[in-house]
Amino acid sequence: MTGKPLMKKAITVVLATIFAGAFSLNAWAARVGQRAPDFMAADTNGKTHTLSEFAGKYVVLEWTNNGCPYTQKHYTSGNMQNLQRQWTSRGVVWLTVISSAPGEQGYMTAAQENSYVQKAGAAPTAVLLDPKGTLGHLYGAKTTPDMYVIDPQGMLIYEGAIDNRATTDPSDVKGAKNYVDTALSEAMAGKQVTTAATRSYGCSVKY
Amino acid sequence: MVGGTIRPVSVGLARKFYLTGIFTALALSAIAGCVEGQSSSPNNAHVDLIAEERAFVAGRYLRVGVLFHLDKGWHIYWQNPGDSGEPPRIEWKLPTGLRAGPIEWPSPVRLGTGTIIDYGYEDRVLLMAPIHVLPGLVPISNATIAAEVKYIVCREVCIPGKASLSLAIPLPADQSVHLAEWRRIFEQTRSQFPKPAPSNWNISSVADKDRFILSVKGSRTRHAVFFPLEPSVIENSAPQDVVPTDDGFKMTLQASDQLLKSIPVLRGLLVFEDGRTFRIAAPVAVHAR
Numbered sequence: 001m002t003g004k005p006l007m008k009k010a011i012t013v014v015l016a017t018i019f020a021g022a023f024s025l026n027a028w029a030a031r032v033g034q035r036a037p038d039f040m041a042a043d044t045n046g047k048t049h050t051l052s053e054f055a056g057k058y059v060v061l062e063w064t065n066n067g068c069p070y071t072q073k074h075y076t077s078g079n080m081q082n083l084q085r086q087w088t089s090r091g092v093v094w095l096t097v098i099s100s101a102p103g104e105q106g107y108m109t110a111a112q113e114n115s116y117v118q119k120a121g122a123a124p125t126a127v128l129l130d131p132k133g134t135l136g137h138l139y140g141a142k143t144t145p146d147m148y149v150i151d152p153q154g155m156l157i158y159e160g161a162i163d164n165r166a167t168t169d170p171s172d173v174k175g176a177k178n179y180v181d182t183a184l185s186e187a188m189a190g191k192q193v194t195t196a197a198t199r200s201y202g203c204s205v206k207y
Numbered sequence: 208m209v210g211g212t213i214r215p216v217s218v219g220l221a222r223k224f225y226l227t228g229i230f231t232a233l234a235l236s237a238i239a240g241c242v243e244g245q246s247s248s249p250n251n252a253h254v255d256l257i258a259e260e261r262a263f264v265a266g267r268y269l270r271v272g273v274l275f276h277l278d279k280g281w282h283i284y285w286q287n288p289g290d291s292g293e294p295p296r297i298e299w300k301l302p303t304g305l306r307a308g309p310i311e312w313p314s315p316v317r318l319g320t321g322t323i324i325d326y327g328y329e330d331r332v333l334l335m336a337p338i339h340v341l342p343g344l345v346p347i348s349n350a351t352i353a354a355e356v357k358y359i360v361c362r363e364v365c366i367p368g369k370a371s372l373s374l375a376i377p378l379p380a381d382q383s384v385h386l387a388e389w390r391r392i393f394e395q396t397r398s399q400f401p402k403p404a405p406s407n408w409n410i411s412s413v414a415d416k417d418r419f420i421l422s423v424k425g426s427r428t429r430h431a432v433f434f435p436l437e438p439s440v441i442e443n444s445a446p447q448d449v450v451p452t453d454d455g456f457k458m459t460l461q462a463s464d465q466l467l468k469s470i471p472v473l474r475g476l477l478v479f480e481d482g483r484t485f486r487i488a489a490p491v492a493v494h495a496r
Contacts, residue, residue: 160465199465205323
């Protein structure tokens with residue numbers, strides 16, 4: 001076998017790998033049962049946060065877009081705000097994330113989002129602005145809402161839907177099984193999280 | 208309270224539709240002209256209830272269907288919507304003695320780009336269901352078939368929709384005039400149904416770490432696309448590398464992050480370049496190293 005065809009084949013393989021890698025951003029996305037990827041993002045008060053700064057605490061990441069009817073279902077019903085209040089009062093760090101690109105639905109400036117949080121009575125620990133979508137792609141966030149729960153050791157213990165009623169109807173909140181509630185309750189009781197991953201439902205994240 | 212801009216919706220008979228298939232614009236306008244009491248909710252989607260027959264025929268199913276006309280660029284979803292969205296739900300309200308079968312889903316298209324891939328329909332789609340008369344009852348001649356349709360229609364943004372539709376069977380005169388056109392839509396939709404994979408094909412798959420290798424023997428190709436029937440089985444946005452083999456092809460499907468346990472069968476549709484669509488159910492063997 002001469003050197004040239006082999007070299008060409010090697011180059012092709014390398015290029016193909018890079019090409020495949022470029023498309024499979026989700027190859028590096030967070031996976032349940034593995035360490036949640038560390039990140040750095042600014043909140044609506046200009047403060048930069050990392051995941052590692054919250055080591056030793058439970059962390060919830062909540063992807064949002066306040067124009068999406070699935071997100072509105074949880075905010076107009078007060079469901080999301082209640083969850084935020086309930087769990088932050090138990091020491092959970094709740095980070096709302098906005099990965100909408102400028103000009104896309106859900107995009108908010110820091111001032112707009114602070115105003116929205118106040119009007120909606122939301123109670124996250126902080127809202128992270130991710131207009132470039134870096135944090136969204138790192139976690140593989142696909143919909144709004146999309147929920148991630150990280151334990152105090154930094155392991156991802158839940159990813160997916162907020163609950164088991166994949167609709168836009170606020171009246172479906174009441175009877176739904178809330179996966180975030182369940183995951184946090186089980187983990188805090190030292191139990192295995194029974195439903196660790198589900199398909200999240202919502203509008204696509206507007207990267 | 209919607210953050211984005213809502214496109215103003217134009218209601219009325221004079222609407223432009225992007226056409227595929229054999230129908231003339233005139234014929235379609237005639238159908239879509241909202242027959243009163245029968246169709247509703249112009250939120251970038253026009254929804255109608257149509258029937259394939261004028262009346263019940265003893266011993267035969269009556270097929271009815273919810274016909275969606277979507278504004279350009281807007282889509283609704285397949286039974287597996289993909290990464291985002293939600294399939295339309297039809298709740299049939301039928302008189303005693305009638306039962307509706309499940310929706311018969313036409314072959315979907317891939318929607319979206321990048322890391323979020325969905326499955327659904329654009330332009331126009333008919334979601335049909337068979338209505339059958341329960342045996343042993345007095346023959347039914349008159350009935351009102353009603354449907355509550357809940358759906359989400361999306362483009363850059365999503366808008367939920369609800370339609371309350373009904374149809375009198377036998378069809379009154381003002382709807383019977385549409386029957387020929389309606390029958391053509393049912394026929395054309397049937398031609399877009401996935402077919403069972405040919406019995407002489409050999410289809411199997413292997414679960415290897417974080418991917419499935421689907422193996423098809425019986426049809427050699429370089430180009431095929433797999434649509435999973437269930438969500439959370441494959442990574443919808445991952446490339447589906449197709450490699451032809453001597454007697455068929457192999458396809459690599461990245462497993463979904465949400466697939467936490469092994470599955471015995473990989474179910475879905477295989478769509479070929481020429482548009483032929485087949486339903487497959489590939490038994491999954493776990494790769495033993």
